[in-house]
Amino acid sequence: MLIDKNLTSTGERLRRARILAGISTRRAFEEKYHISANTLQGWEQGKNPLSKKGAKRIIEALKREGLMCSLEWLMHGQGVPPRAFEKAEVVNEADLENLLSQMHLQEEQAIYQELQTFKTHNPHAIIITVSDDGMTPFFKPGDYVGGIRFTKSDDIQHYLGEPCIIELEDHTILIRHLYATPYEDTYTLSCTNLNAKQTPLVIPNAKIISAAPILWHRRRLKV
DSSP: OOOOTTOOSHHHHHHHHHHHTTOOOHHHHHHHHOOOHHHHHHHHTTSSOOOHHHHHHHHHHHHHTTEEOOHHHHHHSOSSOOEEOOGGGOOSHHHHHHHHHHHHHHHHHHHHHHHHHHHHHOTTEEEEEOOSSTTTTTSOTTOEEEEEOBOSHHHHGGGTTSEEEEEETTOOEEEEEEEEOSSTTOEEEEOSOTTOSSSOSEEEEEOEEEEEEEEEEEOOOOO
């Protein structure tokens, strides 16, 4: 099954998944799954945002039509695209869990291949798993991120204001926005999430070993 990778909006992905499931009209979807055609139209055309609760109802309906779709793909376009399965394949919770485990394995394998390709083409690459919530919603705990490491101040200056993978003098590695200070070779590091559990939210006058602007980002599959 081919899925267009240019489906940039939630509404486009929702419409494509509905059609792939064999439900050609919104009215037919309403009659079968009791989600009004007007509500569905609002979601698909981007007039109203698709809530997580609504997405879960859609995913459950698609599953009954023989289409496995992950919440992460539908909401954010990340993870494994929809795939068809025979309805008879999933007869109980154990079978469903096994199918989802296979999808997770496929996703991990895809991430590993991307990671290796990134490292092969970038000798100074650094790749880490996000460990805190300081940069949510852009980078969440468990996400993979990669960048090209720079150690010279003249190079680092080009990436001020951008999210970077930063190595501090004590070899702590974290993701933060990088800003200049009045002092030579020091930087201010800042979170985007003002409600982050980690403190401090801002690290002033930090001395760093390297900074790597984030060029590669992958989020694990969630279903």
